Amino acid sequence: MHIRDLSRIRHNTKIIATLGPASCNVKLLRDMIAAGGLNIVRLNFSHGTPESHRAAAETVREAARQAGQEVALMADLQGPKIRIGKIAGGGLDVRTGDMLVFDAAYEGEGGRERIGLDYRELPDDVQPGDVLLLDDGLLALTVDSVSGSEIRAVAENARFLKSGKGINKRGGGLSAGSFTEKDFRDLNTALDIGCDYLAVSFVKNAEDMKIARDLAAAGGKGGLPPGLVAKIERIEAVRNLDSIIEASDGIMVARGDLAVEVGNAAVPALQKRMIRRARELRRFSITATQMMESMITNPVPTRAEVSDVANAVLDGTDAVMCSAETAVGAYPFETVRQMAAICAAAEKEQDSLIGTVDDFDDSRRTDHAIAGGAVHVAREVDAKAIVTLTESGTTAFQISRYGIQIPIYALTPHPAAQRRMAMYRGVRPLHLQTSLHRDTALEQVEAELVKLGILKSGERYIITSGTKMRESGSTDTLQIMCAK
Structure with a gap:
């Protein structure tokens, strides 16, 4: 039995852990969420049955309830079995x-x-x-x-x-499609158990993601269909990168199969390019594969693994992911905690991400303008926090694209939106039912943040809201506030 350090580590980069025999119990997951810094749990649909995935999801939800913090569930579809037979x-x-x-x-x-x-x-x-x-x-x-x-x-x-x-x-070119009959069945299971994200394996082009979006459109509990993650692990996906990013909610830099197709040496530069393009195109990114591989059997990571995680953070990734380390490893809690500590340390050296989405944005959308304005004003007035009232989490996500170190608190009345925002770098989602009257709602928000110790009397903060309360996509107002 290992003694767990249950002190909280604050980090902006989100952490994904794959569930497996080593981690699928409520007490351990509760500690991983409450103290270890776990934000998203991955269900690997390459293994298990619909019944086992349903039971796993219930375990995660109970652990999150006990930890007092919502976490997202991500279903990772297996994709085509490009394998040899039995020997x-x-x-x-x-x-x-x-x-x-x-x-x-x-x-x-x-x-x-x-x-x-x-x-x-x-x-x-x-x-x-x-x-x-x-x-x-x-x-x-x-x-x-x-x-x-x-x-x-x-x-x-x-x-x-x-x-x-x-x-x-080598060089790609296998004709296997992204979806198999098993994937179609597993997608229905993922929707049925309320997964917040759906990761699609061996994506080749934007059409694969459009098929997934059509299939997932009617699903999702709480009225919010799952966010779609395109796993970039084929050379064809690299060639079609921008269109795939635009057809997705986010991408996963799946370095294992990708390295086999393009060669190990090409992966680090591709990782940086993919993370940068995802941010420029206003999507999130996940960096995965062998990040803390030695911790399957060891209680501490190698120096190379520490550098790998830190470099992904400095590249601007939204989330870093563990696979076998937490699924079957001997030290799942320690792995997540070490990852959280590395993320926090790397973020201290990063005032904001190099370049901004504004450099590439010509959409002239109101929510983009509000997000950019909130970041600029928060820096000018040395704001303690940026606060957003949000129905779907969109405004919080747009603010997060700037990679600032100022914490972003996103308050929503919808648990599904709260879980969705668990993926967004720098966003701290909170559940709060507010009045339909905006001025009253703003007072409620400030009172809640003061009660939680997030704000103190006299501290400035920026808040974004909509003149039409409880209407998704209505954010049109930015205010400088001072906590009473």
Whole structure:
């Protein structure tokens, strides 16, 4: 039993933890939320059943209730299974120069003679000279020949190859779509249990996200459909980056499969580019994969992992994500807490993000103008906080695009909007039912913030609101206030 430090760490960058056997209990999750800094919980739909996901969601909601803080649920769809089939004995030793035969028509357990494929279209997608990368790129094979359902390929290095490992083609070009029948079923499950975000795997273009949006439009509990996250892990997605970002609510820099397709060396620069473009186009970004990998078995991260998380924060990412570290690792609480501490330390060195969305915005939208004005005025008057009354969270999100260190408090009467805002960097969402009369509502907001110790008498703050209360998209007013 590890002694947990339950003191609160304040950080603007949001933290996502993947739920699994190591973390799926109410007490641990409560501590991860209340003290560890956990904001979003990821349900990995590559594993589990509809019943297990429903039970997991209930566990998360109960933990959040006990912690007194709403967290978002993100359902991560599996996408197409681009994998090899089963191998007798669980795997085989592959030596440099070995010829392997992959057979899309083979149904039995594989071996040295041939190995089956879950992805039956692979023979149509490759030709002699292509490089196949298995097991996250740890085994490379060059295609020698393709005949019917068979692919013959020569191993370029030695590796023990286990059953069910993934296949990528260097340079991309696999024709598998983003949605499978399983994904359609899982999407309905995610909507049924009230997931706040839906992550779509192996996105190739904006059309994939438009399909997801159409499917999700009728879902979402509390009247708010789930936000859509495009996972950028294919080379085709990099080529179509801007249109995919614009068709999504946010993107995930999914560095595992992406690195296999484009090469490890290309990923850091792509990460910076993707995070920057998401912010410029007024979308959020998540950075994922192996951020704290050593903490699966160790109680502290490596220096390289600390730098990795800090650099993602300095790049301007909205959220950083743990996968196996919290799903099956020995130290899920410590992982989240360490991540929170790294985020907080990096943010201290960052007055605001380099450049602003205004440099790229020609929409002339009222909410964009109000957001930019709030940031500018808050800096000029040395405001303690920026406060926004919001129905959907849109105004708070637009303010968050500037990456300022001034805290943004978003007050909403809707729990679904409160959970949605858990993703936005720098936004601290609060639930508050206010009067329909604006002046009375402003008094209620100030009283609540003073009661919570967020504001003290005499401190200045900026507040945004709408002349039409309780109407989404009506924010049109910005005021400088002084707490009484």
